Amino acid sequence: xxxxxxxxxxxxxxxxxxxxxxxxxxxxxxxxxxxxxxxxxxxxxxxxxxxxxxxxxxxxxxxxxxxxxxxxxxxxxxxxxxxxxxxxxxxxxxxxxxxxxxxxxxxxxxxxxxxxxxxxxxxxxxxxxxxxxxxxxxxxxxxxxxxxxxxxxxxxxxxxxxxxxxxxxxxxxxxxxxxxxxxxxxxxxxxxxxxxxxxxxxxxxxxxxxxxxxxxxxxxxxxxxxxxxxxxxxxxxxxxxxxxxxxxxxxxxxxxxxxxxxxxxxxxxxxxxxxxxxxxxxxxxxxxxxxxxxxxxxxxxxxxxxxxxxxxxxxxxxxxxxxxxxxxxxxxxxxxxxxxxxxxxxxxxxxxxxx
Amino acid sequence: xxxxxxxxxxxxxxxxxxxxxxxxxxxxxxxxxxxxxxxxxxxxxxxxxxxxxxxxxxxxxxxxxxxxxxxxxxxxxxxxxxxxxxxxxxxxxxxxxxxxxxxxxxxxxxxxxxxxxxxxxxxxxxxxxxxxxxxxxxxxxxxxxxxxxxxxxxxxxxxxxxxxxxxxxxxxxxxxxxxxxxxxxxxxxxxxxxxxxxxxxxxxxxxxxxxxxxxxxxxxxxxxxxxxxxxxxxxxxxxxxxxxxxxxxxxxxxxxxxxxxxxxxxxxxxxxxxxxxxxxxxxxxxxxxxxxxxxxxxxxxxxxxxxxxxxxxxxxxxxxxxxxxxxxxxxxxxxxxxxxxxxxxxxxxxxx
Numbered sequence: 001x002x003x004x005x006x007x008x009x010x011x012x013x014x015x016x017x018x019x020x021x022x023x024x025x026x027x028x029x030x031x032x033x034x035x036x037x038x039x040x041x042x043x044x045x046x047x048x049x050x051x052x053x054x055x056x057x058x059x060x061x062x063x064x065x066x067x068x069x070x071x072x073x074x075x076x077x078x079x080x081x082x083x084x085x086x087x088x089x090x091x092x093x094x095x096x097x098x099x100x101x102x103x104x105x106x107x108x109x110x111x112x113x114x115x116x117x118x119x120x121x122x123x124x125x126x127x128x129x130x131x132x133x134x135x136x137x138x139x140x141x142x143x144x145x146x147x148x149x150x151x152x153x154x155x156x157x158x159x160x161x162x163x164x165x166x167x168x169x170x171x172x173x174x175x176x177x178x179x180x181x182x183x184x185x186x187x188x189x190x191x192x193x194x195x196x197x198x199x200x201x202x203x204x205x206x207x208x209x210x211x212x213x214x215x216x217x218x219x220x221x222x223x224x225x226x227x228x229x230x231x232x233x234x235x236x237x238x239x240x241x242x243x244x245x246x247x248x249x250x251x252x253x254x255x256x257x258x259x260x261x262x263x264x265x266x267x268x269x270x271x272x273x274x275x276x277x278x279x280x281x282x283x284x285x286x287x288x289x290x291x292x293x294x295x296x297x298x299x300x301x302x303x304x305x306x307x308x309x310x311x312x313x314x315x316x317x318x319x320x321x322x323x324x325x326x327x328x329x330x331x332x333x334x335x336x337x338x339x340x341x342x343x344x345x346x347x348x349x350x351x352x353x354x355x
Numbered sequence: 356x357x358x359x360x361x362x363x364x365x366x367x368x369x370x371x372x373x374x375x376x377x378x379x380x381x382x383x384x385x386x387x388x389x390x391x392x393x394x395x396x397x398x399x400x401x402x403x404x405x406x407x408x409x410x411x412x413x414x415x416x417x418x419x420x421x422x423x424x425x426x427x428x429x430x431x432x433x434x435x436x437x438x439x440x441x442x443x444x445x446x447x448x449x450x451x452x453x454x455x456x457x458x459x460x461x462x463x464x465x466x467x468x469x470x471x472x473x474x475x476x477x478x479x480x481x482x483x484x485x486x487x488x489x490x491x492x493x494x495x496x497x498x499x500x501x502x503x504x505x506x507x508x509x510x511x512x513x514x515x516x517x518x519x520x521x522x523x524x525x526x527x528x529x530x531x532x533x534x535x536x537x538x539x540x541x542x543x544x545x546x547x548x549x550x551x552x553x554x555x556x557x558x559x560x561x562x563x564x565x566x567x568x569x570x571x572x573x574x575x576x577x578x579x580x581x582x583x584x585x586x587x588x589x590x591x592x593x594x595x596x597x598x599x600x601x602x603x604x605x606x607x608x609x610x611x612x613x614x615x616x617x618x619x620x621x622x623x624x625x626x627x628x629x630x631x632x633x634x635x636x637x638x639x640x641x642x643x644x645x646x647x648x649x650x651x652x653x654x655x656x657x658x659x660x661x662x663x664x665x666x667x668x669x670x671x672x673x674x675x676x677x678x679x680x681x682x683x684x685x686x687x688x689x690x691x692x693x694x695x696x697x698x699x700x701x702x703x704x705x706x707x
Contacts, residue, residue, distance in 0.1 A: 064596075072595065076592065076595050076621075080588050080592070179422060179424070179425070179428060180425060180707060181583055181609065181636075183612065266584060269616065270584055270586075270587045270613045271616040271619075272583045277584055318592050318595065321595070321596050322595065322596045324575055324596065326550070327550045327577075
């Protein structure tokens with residue numbers, strides 16, 4: 001019991017596939033206990049990934065030198081990671097909860113288009129740019145709610161429901177935008193989201209806040225523990241008194257919200273809303289989540305791993321561009337990196353798991 | 356003996372004449388179109404011939420891909436408005452589709468309806484070749500636009516944009532900038548579109564070849580995916596790769612919106628920014644001095660196809676050519692639009 005609760009307490013990704021956690025995180029447990037579990041749990045599980053990222057940075061340093069290490073370049077990598085990062089954190093929750101969502105890219109496209117129509121922009125100009133943000137968040141959440149209701153209460157396969165949403169949402173985005181690029185011209189909106197705070201772009205700060213919130217929710221709240229339980233063994237979770245259907249629906253709404261936020265960030269980054277936004281995001285997000293150590297079958301996963309997974313891909317693209325290498329080579333390296341990172345991580349995790 | 360030699364010589368002369376005329380036409384077509392757009396009756400052409408005068412009513416069928424890209428939307432609307440200028444065209448437009456089998460059935464419908472001519476911008480040139488050949492065999496004049504069929508027998512006339520020529524135009528313009536601004540061994544960067552497409556490879560090859568002419572080369576090359584977002588990401592990384600860039604050529608103005616956002620975000624404008632395709636956004640940037648130039652990939656190809664289809668169906672020739680027949684092949688020029696001539700090209704700019 002003490003081992004289990006402390007894993008919930010400090011491990012970034014406790015394996016609860018069989019256990020149903022009902023114990024509230026024990027207040028006690030001892031500092032030493034915590035340090036050991038931290039090493040063997042969270043850090044251990046992500047050690048392979050950290051090594052992979054460090055290796056990548058080393059390659060960047062050797063091949064591109066100061067250009068790679070410059071603060072400006074680091075901020076560029078983080079800024080480009082921020083949009084897909086927010087989506088991937090939402091995706092981590094859905095996958096841990098035993099689901100999958102193929103519609104994230106399409107939802108982002110729809111939310112960005114909806115929030116940047118002339119009507120919305122005019123309203124934002126008359127009142128406040130927050131109108132655009134709430135529009136995007138509401139569109140995202142609504143799409144997530146539809147996904148969640150159909151999956152949890154309609155008893156349809158998540159793969160099929162979100163595949164349908166992927167087609168429908170992008171289609172609707174094309175209809176609304178008339179397949180045109182809607183340039184965002186609401187000055188205060190752009191100034192706020194494209195600006196920086198103490199030299200750090202606001203997009204990066206949003207990404208960091210979402211990551212921290214995700215970590216806290218997953219590891220420190222009943223919601224997080226329920227997510228792990230629902231994904232690990234839904235039947236056991238139901239018997240333990242968790243409203244599994246409601247919880248699953250909430251996970252998709254959460255991811256929908258993340259997509260809405262990502263749409264806002266993408267509109268700021270590109271100064272435009274279009275139906276082509278978020279192309280292939282579903283695969284990029286799932287790839288980042290999986291190399292981050294989250295089980296595709298649910299029940300186990302880490303936010304830190306996902307964040308590193310996202311960073312690995314963006315750093316890779318950055319290093320390739322700095323070295324002027326072509327896109328085909330980059331695709332090959334991307335594939336290789338997925339395999340190597342997962343292999344490394346499995347080895348490390350196996351070694352560090354006690355017993 | 357001497358008679359054969361003479362006839363051979365005449366034939367050669369005619370051939371050379373025809374080639375020159377086609378070249379002249381290719382240049383003339385693009386640069387005159389803005390005037391035609393403004394509902395000008397084409398006084399110049401009617402001075403030579405009566406081509407624009409109402410003739411026998413002809414039925415022209417048009418089928419193209421779904422307009423999921425600003426450029427394709429412009430292609431469709433230009434074709435339609437061109438057809439509306441002529442009283443003697445009965446224009447039938449099939450719903451745009453990205454599904455070749457759907458498009459084949461559209462063409463089959465046109466054949467059954469017995470239209471006089473078909474203007475076809477295929478979703479996939481090879482896939483539409485057979486049904487186009489059928490149409491030709493049924494006595495229908497087929498005009499192939501932009502994406503080529505795989506057989507010579509599938510179309511009477513082919514109207515093509517020039518992707519290689521786009522690269523050449525951009526490269527030549529870059530060379531000019533290097534010379535004018537005394538840039539020496541300039542740092543030249545290229546932001547390509549989807550790298551696996553033949554059209555992207557053609558554009559890049561043309562750019563490289565033209566730069567080689569003035570002893571320059573592409574120092575940095577990244578590829579995006581014709582989307583705003585990919586353009587922004589590619590450009591952001593590119594800017595990190597080089598502190599000082601002299602010239603950047605971006606293949607596509609649709610992704611250019613993102614490319615421009617990346618420039619603004621990094622607060623970089625030390626380079627000459629050249630675009631491609633010729634969207635209305637790009638032309639507005641050129642007007643306001645935020646962009647140096649853009650290379651046109653004419654969105655009026657299908658409109659030219661409609662005009663040629665009408666002439667073919669009415670058994671007329673091209674008035675500006677000596678030969679009495681419409682040419683087999685028209686390759687459109689890829690002109691550079693910059694601050695000097697942007698006003699002239701503005702009507703051609705498509706909203707993307």
